[in-house]
Amino acid sequence: MRSALTTRRLLRFLPNWCGSGGLVAARNETVARFLQMDGAEWLWWIDSDMGFETDALDRLLEVAHPKSRPMVGGLCFAQKGAEPDGFGGFRTRVVPALYRWHQAGDRAGFAAWENYPRNTLTEVEGTGSAFVLIHRSVFEAVLEKHGPRWYDRVPHDTLGLVGEDLSFCMRVLDVGIPIHVHTGITTTHRKPWWIGEADYQHPDMEA
Numbered sequence: 766m767r768s769a770l771t772t773r774r775l776l777r778f779l780p781n782w783c784g785s786g787g788l789v790a791a792r793n794e795t796v797a798r799f800l801q802m803d804g805a806e807w808l809w810w811i812d813s814d815m816g817f818e819t820d821a822l823d824r825l826l827e828v829a830h831p832k833s834r835p836m837v838g839g840l841c842f843a844q845k846g847a848e849p850d851g852f853g854g855f856r857t858r859v860v861p862a863l864y865r866w867h868q869a870g871d872r873a874g875f876a877a878w879e880n881y882p883r884n885t886l887t888e889v890e891g892t893g894s895a896f897v898l899i900h901r902s903v904f905e906a907v908l909e910k911h912g913p914r915w916y917d918r919v920p921h922d923t924l925g926l927v928g929e930d931l932s933f934c935m936r937v938l939d940v941g942i943p944i945h946v947h948t949g950i951t952t953t954h955r956k957p958w959w960i961g962e963a964d965y966q967h968p969d970m971e972a
Contacts, residue, residue, distance in 0.1 A: 777805065789929045792894065792916040796904050806831065808904070812895040815841070816953035824950050825898040828886050835900035835942060838863070838892040839950035843877075844958065854959035863946045864891035864931065872923045875931055884949035891934040892944060896952050906940040907933075 779798060781791045799808045807829070809822060821839060829837045841862040846855035860877040867876035875891050894916075907915050919932040927935065934944055 777802070789916050789918060792929060792933075793913060796915050797913060800901060800904055800908070805901070807898055807900055809898045810894045810896065814955040815896050816955070817896060818951075821896075821950055821952075822898075825947070828945075828947055829898050829900070831900045831902060833943070834886075834945050835903050836897065836937060836944050837886070838897035838944075838946045839952050840881075840946060840948045841893050841896050841952050842954050843893070844954075844956040845877075850959060852959075857958060862893040862895070863887075863889045863948075864934075866890045874921070874923055875927075881946075881948055886945055886947045889944050889946050890938060891931045892946050894930040894933065895954065903937060903942055906942060907936045910940050911936050 779795055781795050796808070799805070807826075809825070811817075817839065825837055825839065828834060842859050843862045844857050845860045847858050848856050850856050861879060861881055863878050863881055864875040865878050867874060878889065881887065904915060915936065916929040916933050918929055919927045919935055921927050937944060
């Protein structure tokens with residue numbers, strides 16, 4: 766996991782390493798360090814398994830705004846297990862990591878926005894923290910209402926224990942701050958994948 770403090774360009778690098786079990790603490794620790802420092806308005810989260818273009822930060826800063834758009838992410842993708850593959854693994858598929866709140870009967874939760882608008886800045890209810898630019902006022906507002914637990918996982922009636930990034934989004938929305946994703950600022954995301962013959966299509970192989 767990597768994060769950066771920035772004004773107009775990269776100002777300071779705040780590396781933080783952790784195992785999966787320490788992710789919440791590492792994110793909270795980084796935010797606390799960020800808020801203790803002077804001279805930077807924005808924190809740019811970049812997880813270590815993300816790929817992005819060299820002008821991505823400039824493009825995020827062009828559309829971000831401290832008041833109207835204080836949290837802007839790039840377009841990221843996640844890997845979702847769809848069904849067992851019969852070999853002890855799972856058939857998986859790629860889903861966009863921008864979410865809207867979905868209500869179905871008495872069940873509610875985040876749903877991936879699969880038919881998202883292309884190449885545009887759009888408001889969402891949730892996104893991941895793997896590649897996102899956040900103004901310090903967002904963290905300060907969450908701190909004032911919820912304490913220094915920005916990324917603590919939130920228990921939910923139908924979602925169970927919500928992931929740390931969407932838990933943060935829930936707190937951001939709770940303090941009345943909008944969340945945006947620019948779908949024209951694209952990334953890649955390194956993920957493991959169970960692959961087999963069904964995934965291999967060689968031009969010389971018969972169907």
